[in-house]
Amino acid sequence: MNAPLVRAENVSKKFLHEGREVEILSGIDLEIAQGEMLSIVGASGAGKSTLLHLLGTLDLPTSGRIVYEGQDITHYPSAKLADFRNRSLGFVFQFHHLLPEFNACENVMMPGLIRGAKRATLQTRAESLLREVGLGHRLTHRPGELSGGEQQRVALARALVMEPKLVLADEPTGNLDSKTSEAMHALFFELNRTRGVTFLIVTHSKELAGLMPRVVHMRDGRVELDERRDVAPAPVEAAPDAADPGLAAPASDLDPSRPHG
Ligand SMILES: Nc1ncnc2c1ncn2[C@@H]1O[C@H](COP(=O)(O)OP(=O)(O)O)[C@@H](O)[C@H]1O
Numbered sequence: 278m279n280a281p282l283v284r285a286e287n288v289s290k291k292f293l294h295e296g297r298e299v300e301i302l303s304g305i306d307l308e309i310a311q312g313e314m315l316s317i318v319g320a321s322g323a324g325k326s327t328l329l330h331l332l333g334t335l336d337l338p339t340s341g342r343i344v345y346e347g348q349d350i351t352h353y354p355s356a357k358l359a360d361f362r363n364r365s366l367g368f369v370f371q372f373h374h375l376l377p378e379f380n381a382c383e384n385v386m387m388p389g390l391i392r393g394a395k396r397a398t399l400q401t402r403a404e405s406l407l408r409e410v411g412l413g414h415r416l417t418h419r420p421g422e423l424s425g426g427e428q429q430r431v432a433l434a435r436a437l438v439m440e441p442k443l444v445l446a447d448e449p450t451g452n453l454d455s456k457t458s459e460a461m462h463a464l465f466f467e468l469n470r471t472r473g474v475t476f477l478i479v480t481h482s483k484e485l486a487g488l489m490p491r492v493v494h495m496r497d498g499r500v501e502l503d504e505r506r507d508v509a510p511a512p513v514e515a516a517p518d519a520a521d522p523g524l525a526a527p528a529s530d531l532d533p534s535r536p537h538g
């Protein structure tokens with residue numbers, strides 16, 4: 278039997294606020310299978326971002342466990358956890374957090390550069406990813422020379438450069454107009470289909486939630502409803518200059534622990 282990609286087990290989170298403990302998440306149980314597409318929805322303050330941070334190992338639960346492929350990673354030492362996060366998870370936030378002094382390609386390469394991966398391999402992969410998200414003609418543009426939607430697509434390519442199994446996105450289209458959002462939503466489904474990437478997307482977008490085969494509804498720090506339904510596969514619009522087939526070198530090429538050359 279295959280372990281789920283990630284499992285939150287009876288996860289709670291409390292914060293101290295003005296000397297008082299406030300429970301933000303209470304007894305969350307959630308399993309996500311490899312290859313799933315799911316959204317988390319709920320009113321502002323329901324605890325969606327807090328849960329995403331815990332699943333993303335950016336913060337620790339007060340109690341409960343976070344288990345990836347059967348491995349309890351909750352209490353990994355911080356360096357080991359950072360390494361796990363860098364290799365296994367990709368993040369997209371509402372604001373792109375691109376580095377303004379680097380161009381699109383360099384921004385996408387950044388997670389690998391930080392890990393000391395081989396530059397040439399990273400560059401090939403970054404360029405392929407940028408083509409996949411429809412930005413093959415914007416490789417050397419800096420963030421300030423890109424539209425909001427283009428910036429967010431660079432951020433998506435950056436999230437994928439280490440070939441993570443899971444991408445965690447927190448209102449990734451919250452800052453985009455509806456047409457640009459729709460193009461981004463189509464990209465999530467395309468990348469799920471072509472690369473098998475699992476997406477967990479916190480969203481207020483009814484359009485996106487409506488496309489999702491699974492929608493987890495949160496309320497007051499709990500899972501109120503875990504809704505699964507049949508949805509027609511999203512129509513996939515090919516990016517203007519999509520993917521050359523020979524792309525993506527195997528992940529091992531990016532492994533800095535392997536000798537280069
Ligand atoms: N570091 C923190 N300290 C205290 N309270 C926090 C902290 N982070 C979030 N909260 C509170 O937790 C609740 C849930 O926050 P959040 O997970 O950001 O909700 P959502 O993403 O669903 O809008 C909110 O009431 C917020 O004020």
Ligand SMILES: [Mg+2]
Pocket residue numbers: 325326327447
């Ligand atoms: Mg939030």
